[in-house]
Amino acid sequence: MGRRKSKEHADIRQVGPDAPADAASPGTRSPRLFVDRWYGKLILLLVGTILLTLAYAPFYQFWAAWIGLVPLIVVTSRTKGTWRAAFWGWLAGVLFFSANVWWLLTITGPGVIALVFWLGIYWAVAAAVLRPIVRTVTTAATGIELADTTGDHEAMEPNGTVASLRLLLVFPVLWVGAEWVRGNWPFYGFSWFNLSYSQTPVLHLCQIADLLGEHGISFWVAMINALAALFIFNGWRFRGLLRPVLVVCGVLVAVGIYGVWRFAQTESHLLPGPTVLLVQPNIPQSNSGDKGAPMEDLIDFHVAQTNAAMKERPDADLAVWSETMMPEMNAEFAASMASLGLASRDAERAKREIAQLARRYKVSLLVGGSFAGRVKLVSTDPRMPMVEKAGRRNSAYYFLRDTGELADRFDKIHLVPFGEYIPFEESFPWLYRQLIALGPPNMEDYQLDRGERAKIFLLPKDRQPATQPVAADKAWRFVTSICFEDADADLNAWHFRGGGGRGSVDAKQADFIVNISNDGWFKLTMMPQHFQVATLRSIENRVPTVRSVNTGISGFIDSLGRSRNDLVIPANTEGTLASSIMLDSRTTFFTRWGNWIGPGCALGLGLVGVGNVVKRRRARRAGAASNGGAA
Template sequence: MPDATLRPAGAGGIAAGRPGHRLASRLATLTGWRRYAAAAAFGGLATFALPPAGAVPVLLLAFPGLLWLLEGTATRRAAFFTGWWFGFGHFVLGLYWISFALLTDVAKFWWMMPFAIAGLPALLAIFIGLATLVLHIVCGRLKLSGLARILAFAIVWTVFEYLRGHVFTGFPWNLIGYSWTGFLPVLQSVAVIGIYGLGLLTVAVAALPALLPDPSESVMRARASVAVGLVLLGAMGLAGWVRLSQADSATVPGVRLRVVQPAIPQTLKWVPSEKARNFERLLELTAEPAAAGTAPVTHVVWPETAVPFFVERDGGARQAMASVTPPGGSIITGAPRIRVEEDGENRFWNSLHAVDGSGAVVASFDKFHLVPFGEYMPLRGILPVGGIAAGATDFSSGPGPATLDVPGLPPFSPLICYEVIFPGAVKDFHNRPDWLLNVTNDAWYGKTAGPHQHFEIARVRAVEEGLPLVRAANTGISGIFDGYGRVTAYLGLGERGVVDADLPVMLPITPYGRFGDIILVLLLMSFSLVTTIARQTR
C-alpha cells in the first residue's frame, strides 16, 4: 500500500514518489486503535509549540500528520474520533497542571482527579473532533481536495477553537496562536487580527506540507503553496519587526509601581494560624526601601486574595495597609468581599480593592468571570461540594469589565486570575482604560507549565489592546508588559520579593481593540473565498 495512490471519498489521496508519501500513506492506512494512538501522539506533539516550550516548527508535522490520518477515514465516526484523539492527546499534555490544584487538599478533592487529568481534556477534545467531522462532511460533499482542503481545515479549526472559547462560559486556554508568544515580531499581528486570527493563519501554514504527497495538486503548486505560506509568516514577522523597531519606551510621568510577589505556598495561604503572618509578609515587602537612585514608589499592587480578611469590614487591616502606603498613593489588592442579604444569607465575591493612605477604600471591583468547579460548582444540586477555591459557598459574579479610577493613577481595567485569558473581553468598550491590571494566584499549580502559560496569555492581551499590562501574582509569574508585549519588569516563578517599575504609556487603539472579532469574521470570509477559488482552479 505505501506505493499505491490512496483516494478515500472526499480526500485528495496520496501519490507514490511524492515528498513524504511513505509517511503519509502509512498513516492513512492505519485503522482502529493504531490510528487513534497516532492521532493522540500528533496532538501531544502540537502541545510543544505552546508555552513554555515554544517549539513552533513541530506544527509542520503535527497538523499534516492529522490530515494524513484523516485521509484514511471513510466514515463520519472515524473522522470525529481521529480528531477527538488528537485533541485528547493535545489537552492532556497541555493542561496536566490543572490537577495540581487538587493536591492542596487531596483528602477532600481526590474524586476530582480523574476529571482534572482526563475528563476536562476529553470534553475539550470534542471541539476538535467536531472540527474534523465537519471537515470530512464538507470535503465529501463539495469534493474539496488539495489546497482547498487545507484552507477548509484551517477554517473549521478556527471556528471550533472560537466556540471552545465561548461555549459554556468558555475556556480559550492554549489557543494555537499562543505558539508565537516567544516570537514578538509575529505576535504583533494580534493587534490587527487577534489571537484567533493568528491561529487561523498558523494552522493554514502549518498544514500546507500535507499537500506534498497529494496527487490532486501538482508538485510545483504544492511546493509553491508551502513556500507562499512560509513567506506569509516571514512578511508578518518583518512587519512586526518594523513595528517594534519604531516603538519607544515612554512611561507615565509621576507613576512608579511596586509589584509584590509574596510566594506563599497554597497549602499555607488559608491556614488560620498562618493568615496573620502571611499578611505581615505583604506589609514587610511593601515597606522595603526602594533601590538607591530610583524614583519613589507611588502605588503598590498586591496579588489576588492577598489579604485573607474582608478589607471593607476590617478597619485594623486597612490601617495596617495605610501605614505602608506611599504618600499620596494607594495599595491595590485582591481580597474576598462579603455581604449579608436580607434573608440572612452571606454572599461572597472574589474582589479587588484600592486602599489609600488614610485607610479608606477608594475603589472596588468584583470578579465577573468565575472558574467553574473552582469558584462555584455548576452541578451543586448533584455534587453538593464547594468549589476548590470558594469552599462550601459559591462566589458570586460581578457585573462585568470595568474601568477604575484610583487617585494618582491613569484609569485601568482590573482582571482577576483567568479573566485575562478571554480575548476581547478585558475592558469596558465604552470607557477604554489606559492600562490593564491582572492580579492572580498561580500557587495552586506549583512549578508546572500552567503559570508560564498564564503569563504568556496575559502578554497577548497587552498586544491585542495596545495597553500595558501589570501582573501581580502570589507566585508565578509577576511582571509588566508594555503595549507591544515587551517585558519591562519581571519576578520569576517561586521568587519572593518586589519589583519597582514605571508604568508604560498606552498606545493608540489597535484595530483589534476597536473592532474586536469582526476582523476575524472578515478573515474567515476571505479564506472561504480563496478556498472556493482553489477548488475551481485545481
C-alpha cells in the first residue's frame, strides 16, 4: 500500500534562496492536485476540446481559442517524463480532431480513425518539446521543483520573470511550428483547424496576415494561451507577471493598430471590378464518386440556371460553375476517343451549350470539370462500348465571352491525399493495398494526376467581340483554386506571383480568386469551416474571393476578409447569386515572399527539441558524476 501511494506522488525539491537547508533531500511528497490524477488530466483535455471546437465555424466563439490550449499546457506541466507528456499531447489532439473531422465519416470510417490518430502526433511532439519549458515556469512560480521518477533531473531556472517570458515566447513557436508541419507534411499536409481560422470574427486582428500569413495570427493566439497558463501557475496572482502582460498587450495593440490602419486606407485602393455570377446546384454526392444525377441532367440544370440568372443580370462578366460538374472537355480526351472511333456525347454537348451561353450573353464562363489524357477500350459491345480513362485530373475550363471558345484550362495542383490520390503505389505496394482497403468504394479507380503550372485567366472588359487576343491591360485577371487548394496559403501566393519564386515580382499578377469546390460528400460544420478558411486567402493577398460550391457555401469575400449575408448562398440550397466585386491595388508582403513565420517556427521547434535532448544528457552525466563522487 505504501509503495503504491509513493508512486502517486512526485518528489519535490524547493529551490531559490529561501529554500530550507533540508529541501534538497528527495522523498518529500508534493501536494496532490486534481490534474495529477489521470482522470483529472482527461477532464481538462476534454474542456480544451470543447473550447477549441466552439472557436471555429459554425460557432464562431473566437475568444475560446485564446484559452483553448491552456488545459494542454497545464496537463503538460504535471507530467512525469517526456514520453508521458507526448502521450497526453497525442490524446489531446485525438480528442480534438475526433470532435471536429467527423464529417469525413461520410467518406471512410477506418480512414478517419487513422487520420485522427496521425494528427494527434503533431500535438504530441509540441507537448513533449514544451514540457521542460513549462516545468521551469511552475518551479519558478511555486519554488517547488518536480523531480523525474526516472531520476533524470532538468536544470530549473529560479528567475520567475525569465521563465515566464520564455514560456510566453517559446510556446507560440512550438505550436505554430507543429501547425505548419501538419499543414505541409506528409502528403501535402492537413491545414484545417489552424488557430488563425478561428479569428475571422475579429477581422481587425487578422489583417497582419498580409505580412505574416495565417501563422502570424496563430502566433499571437498561442501567446495569449501561454499568458493565461502563467496566471494559473502563479496562483491567479498578478505579481511577477507584469512583463509578460505588457508583452502580450503590446503585441495585441500593435496588431489592432495595424488592422485599423489597413481598414482605413482600403477605400483609396479600391477599383471597380467585374460582375460575377455564381451557380450553386446542390447536387448530392456519394463516397463512391457518383454525382447524384446523370450528366445530361447536370448540363441541363446549369444551362437553365445560367440562362435564367443572365436574364436578371445581363451585366454579368463571368459565370462560375462548381467543381467536377462537367465531363471531360479537353482536346486530348476527344482525340483519344476519336482514335477508337468513339465520341463523348456529353462532352460535345456541354461545350456546345456553354459556347452558346457565352455568345448569347457576352459572358465568360469558368466551369469545373473532369480531365482525361487518354482512354483505352475495355468493352467492345457495340451497344455500350466502355472505356478506361487514364491521366485523369481535376480541372477548371475557361470559355471566352466573345467567341465562346474553350480558351484555357487550370489543373488542380494540391491533391487531397486518400481522397484524390493514394501514396505508395510504386514504393510500398503492400501499404498501398492496405490504404486502398481503408478508403471509400472504388477508391483505386479515382486516382488523379496533379497539375504543374500556375494559370492567370484574362477576363475581357470589353463586351464586344475581339479581333485579336485580349491584352492584359484590357482585361481583369484572376486565378483559380479548386476545392481544398484555398487552404494552401503558399500555393495561392505563388499563383499571384504568376508561378514565380519568392520575391520575384513587385506587383501581384492577378486581381481576384475564383474558388470552385464540391463539398457534397460532407455535412454540416464542414461547409462554414471551408468558407472561413477562404477568408484568410483574401486578406493575405488583398484580393476579393468568389466561391462557387456545389452544396455551398457559395459567396463573395472582399479584400479585408468581409462577407455579407446577402452575398452568400447558404449551404444545402440551390440557387444563383450575382454581384460586382471591388479590386484592391495593394500588393502585400505575403504575396511577394509567402509564408516565412511557419517554416521559421518549425525550425525553432526542432532546435528547442534538440536543445532539450542535449540538456537532458548533460544532466544525466552530471548526475552520474555526482553519484560517483559521493560513492
